[in-house]
Amino acid sequence: MPAPYSKDLRQRVVDAYKAKLGSQRQLAERFQVSLSFVQRLIRGHQKTGEVERQASWRWSVSVARRSRSVS
Structure with a gap:
């Protein structure tokens, strides 16, 4: 997996x-990144005001499932 920007x-x-x-x-x-990266970055920035890397949906769901099965 490539390193995050x-x-x-x-x-x-x-x-x-x-x-x-x-x-x-x-x-x-111009910045030599994918269009989808720019789209997700702008959408996330408009939503949160941050430019930090957002946790992926898949990761969030898998962690939630794992924590429920442990309890």
Whole structure:
């Protein structure tokens, strides 16, 4: 599994988006990341105001299941 993108890169992408320096597709090309990464990052930032890496849904569900079966 590849390493997660740095907080610095995430912040630069969000700042460029806020400054309207291009479309999401153009920003993906500019920062050499996937379009889906930019889309998820912007959506998460709009929802939470943060650029931190969000826990994946699958991880959250598997942890919740494991903790229920242990109890």
